[in-house]
Amino acid sequence: MADAQVYVEDVEPGEEIPEIVERCTPRQLVMWAAASGDFYEIHYDVEYARSIGLPGLVVHGALKNAFLGHLLYRWVAPAGRIVRYGCSYRGLDYPGNDLRCRGKVTGISARDGEDLVDLDIWIEDPSGEVTTPGTATVSLPSRRGARR
């Protein structure tokens, strides 16, 4: 990414990382279905989605997870790495909505020679409701050079 490398010394608990905003189109959901192999009809067949009580097409949970993975990747690249990340799908999201993908540093520690940063990560819908809360741990390089 164009932004400069983030080092562990640069971050503090409570700090937010640069957010990304994703607005899915039905076309993107079909591209995701092909890329991920998830062909559940609620993601591209609006009649089917409505027939089982949904208001319309629904954004794949795993695509939201991938957005959060991208959010983390952009922040740690190129020298950092994602150690773990995960999220729960508490609320549905719909194509056409702006989905804000955000993260906040919750802790910094060192383990096995790596500088680790814990984060809360989440996606919120246009009403500000957190539909997709999660947590992550990433490894960041150090300005001391004692890394990885």
Added chain:
Amino acid sequence: MTGLVTPELEALVGTAWPPVVHEVDRTGIRMWARAVGIDDPIFHDEAAAREAGYERLPAPPGFMGVPRRMPGDDEPGPPIRGLHPDLTRSLNGGTEYEYRSAVMAGDELVASTTISDVKERSGSVGPMLLITRETTYRRGDDIVAILRATVINY
């Protein structure tokens, strides 16, 4: 509670499914990156990947390749829908990845899946069955990544 977790479902906990090979190929990496909207050239262009220190295209976060299936094969891994006769609909409950090393184009990862938990809850959609599976991806003897995924039947 509503007794959704039948003895049959309870017995699924700890059950391992036959391993499945996941092929991590360049086209799959590019398709995934494009679908997510990842435009960093290292996921698309091998020259850019090499310049960034990768021997091959790296996989974007969450991409574990495409399961190798032959015509007539069952869906790989445990069933994720229709686990209870009264629950015909399903939603994704959650996804967590833990990485031990990077996934790269050319990898053939062996994915082994076990159902790790079955429980029931009551939510906004009514009674729900939550089935969590854990998939370990190996390159040779090395664990590359672990996926924990929960599916909701309701």
